[in-house]
Amino acid sequence: MAxxxxxxxxxxxxxxxxxxxxxxxxxxxxxTALATDLTSGKGIDHALDVTAEADWVRVIAEIERRHGRLDGLVNAAGIVALASVEDTDFATWRRVLSxxxxxxxxxxxxxxxxxxxxGGSIVNVSSxxxxxxxxxxxxxxxxxxGLSLLTKSVALHGARLQPPVRCNAVCPAFVEGAMVEEIVRTARNPEAARQRLDADIPLRRLGRPDEVADLCVYLLSDESAFITGADLPIDGGLTAR
Ligand SMILES: NC(=O)c1ccc[n+]([C@@H]2O[C@H](COP(=O)([O-])OP(=O)(O)OC[C@H]3O[C@@H](n4cnc5c(N)ncnc54)[C@H](O)[C@@H]3O)[C@@H](O)[C@H]2O)c1
Known part of the structure; x- marks a missing residue:
């Protein structure tokens, strides 16, 4: 562990x-991990709706006041919508992009x-x-x-600074948890959908949240000091073929 x-x-x-x-x-x-999500409560230090600029301004000001520093950011908030271009309504498109x-x-x-x-490190949780x-x-x-190319632009900007700010994207395949359960639950044949998810991956299993977390910790650490602007798949070989 880094x-x-x-x-x-x-x-x-x-x-x-x-x-x-x-x-x-x-x-x-x-x-020190500062946990944020839509609502504060058990295990969440700050309420932060990532789409609300005022929330970002408030939380960053609070971090400066309390800690006087910030060394890393992981953008992990995300939502998924399962629909083709024809079936995606504009409100859903805007919400997912937002x-x-x-x-x-x-x-x-x-x-x-x-x-x-x-100097610092940003990790964007892409896919x-x-x-x-x-x-x-x-x-x-x-x-x-879009997140991948934003990552590269941020990385190139941060590379011009001294000390540098690095920025990378991690790209997981399906990971065990709520998002996958929802996809399986809403499938026409949940059992077949579950088997298909595993079968699509050369290593024949889904990812685990702790595997994605450990990769993020590595990218946040000084051990990855020469890595910036990268998309790092963590996908059991899915994108190798
Ligand atoms: N689970 C997977 O299979 C998988 C695979 C690849 C990538 N990802 C990506 O990983 C990230 C985390 O996914 P997860 O599996 O933990 O999903 P999750 O649904 O378990 O968690 C997402 C979290 O984001 C929060 N969130 C949603 N909208 C928000 C907003 N506007 N502001 C702040 N928080 C908000 C939710 O409250 C929730 O706690 C996402 O970006 C997702 O796209 C997930």
Whole structure:
């Protein structure tokens, strides 16, 4: 496990499957993890709707006041909509783009002033759906594809600074948890849908939230100091073929 001793890291979507694992992994790596999600409550330090610019301004100001520094940001908040381009209504398109892409843009933009003081690392939780298309993922594909190129632009901007701010995207295939359960539950034949999900992956299983979290911790740590602007698949070989 990489070491994050002394670092302060902000996580969005921290009540979710991957977010919960991330907060635990960041704390195991000896950093202060600031957990945020739509509503505050058990395990959530700050309410932060990633689509609301005023929330970002408030939370970043609070972090500056309480901690005086920010070393890492993980943009993990995200939503999925299963629909083809024909079946996606405009409101759904806008909602998915807003959470998955506007949210990460606002996060990068408003955390930068604190991150660049001491140098830092941003991890955007993208998806294999940011690398390859799916017939029924029109809005999700567009949001995660956009997130990959936003990542590269942020990385190139941050590379011009001294000390640098790095930015990378992790691209998981399906991960065990709420999002997958929902997809299986709403399928016409849940049992067949479940088997198809596993069978699509060369390693014949879904990812685990802790595997994604450990990759994020590595990217947040100084051990990955020469990695920036990358899309890192964590997909059991799905995008290898
Ligand atoms: N689960 C998977 O199979 C999978 C695969 C690839 C990528 N991802 C990506 O990983 C990230 C986390 O997914 P997950 O599986 O943990 O999903 P999840 O549904 O378990 O958690 C998502 C979290 O985001 C929060 N959220 C939604 N809208 C928000 C908003 N406007 N502001 C702040 N928080 C908001 C939700 O409250 C929830 O806690 C997402 O970006 C998702 O696209 C997930």
């Amino acid at each position: 070491d994050l001793t002394g670092k302060v890291v902000l996580v969005t979507g921290a009540a979710g499957t991957i977010g919960t694992a991330l907060v635990a992994a960041i704390r195991r790596a000896a950093a 959470v998955n892409l506007d949210g990460a843009f606002l996060g990068c933009k408003h955390s930068f002033p604190l991150l660049k003081r001491n 294999v759906s940011g690398l390859v298309g799916g017939h029924n993922l029109a809005a999700y594909n567009a949001s995660k594809g």
